[in-house]
Structures are given as C-alpha cells and as structure tokens.
Amino acid sequence: MTQDDCLFCKILAGEIPSTEVASNEDAYAFRDISPNAPTHVVVVPRRHYRDVADISHKEPELLGKVAALAAEVADQEGVTESGWRLVANTGPDAGQTVFHVHFHVLGGEPLGALNA
Ligand code: 5GP
Ligand code: ZN
Numbered sequence: 653m654t655q656d657d658c659l660f661c662k663i664l665a666g667e668i669p670s671t672e673v674a675s676n677e678d679a680y681a682f683r684d685i686s687p688n689a690p691t692h693v694v695v696v697p698r699r700h701y702r703d704v705a706d707i708s709h710k711e712p713e714l715l716g717k718v719a720a721l722a723a724e725v726a727d728q729e730g731v732t733e734s735g736w737r738l739v740a741n742t743g744p745d746a747g748q749t750v751f752h753v754h755f756h757v758l759g760g761e762p763l764g765a766l767n768a
Contacts, residue, residue, distance in 0.1 A: 663696075739758060
C-alpha cells in the first residue's frame with residue numbers, strides 16, 4: 653500500500669535517499685533532513701496511512717509497532733535515560749507537512765515545556 657505522490661513512500665521505496673537509523677518488517681526510522689534537536693529521527697510504518705487518526709481506525713496495532721520502533725531508536729541514540737519526546741503532528745494546525753503518518757523522536761538536549 654503506497655501512494656505515488658508521497659515523499660515517505662518514496663523514501664521507503666529507496667527512490668529518495670535517507671539515512672537509516674533502525675528498521676524492521678513493519679516500520680522504518682531515518683534521520684530528519686532538518687533536525688530540531690541532536691537526536692531527530694522520523695519513524696514511519698511501511699504501509700501508507702495519512703495520519704494518526706487514519707492508522708488508528710484501520711490498523712491500530714501497527715501504530716503500536718511504530719511506537720515500539722521509536723522506543724528502540726531512543727535506546728540506540730542513548731537518550732532513554734536523559735529523556736526524549738515522541739511527536740505526531742496531525743493536520744494543518746499542528747504543522748503536518750508530509751501526509752504519511754510518522755513519529756518524530758526528539759532528544760539529546762532539554763526540549764522545553766510543551767505548554768510554555
Ligand atoms: P511533519 O512536519 O509532517 O510533522 O514532519 C515532516 C518531517 O519530514 C520534517 O521534520 C522534515 O524536516 C522532514 N523531511 C522532509 N523532507 C525530507 C526528506 O526528503 N528527507 C528526510 N530525511 N526528512 C525530510
Ligand atoms: Zn506514503
């Protein structure tokens with residue numbers, strides 16, 4: 653299940669290069685091209701869903717698997733103890749720019765309060 657005009661489907665297909673951080677049969681993790689923190693990794697399911705609502709309705713267990721790979725990324729990056737943030741921007745007000753559901757794994761420095 654891929655979508656022709658989807659940037660992350662192209663990354664998953666190897667049509668656009670990316671720097672792999674972790675991978676399994678369900679999900680793929682790669683470095684964000686424009687990092688907002690020392691650790692900034694994008695984690696995506698291999699199958700295309702538009703956003704968290706879409707995957708939650710259609711294949712909720714896959715969302716858990718993507719989150720589990722994000723936790724593995726945090727371990728690998730050495731930020732499990734110092735702390736990290738899991739972010740899924742959903743829709744325009746949140747600034748979602750790529751409509752293939754993804755988690756940002758952010759860490760490696762104090763990230764600031766969300767409600768600041
Ligand atoms: P969103 O804004 O949709 O939550 O996140 C999309 C993310 O994808 C952004 O943080 C952006 O920097 C990243 N991104 C956009 N294009 C590319 C690309 O070609 N390669 C990689 N590795 N990341 C990308
Ligand atoms: Zn896609």
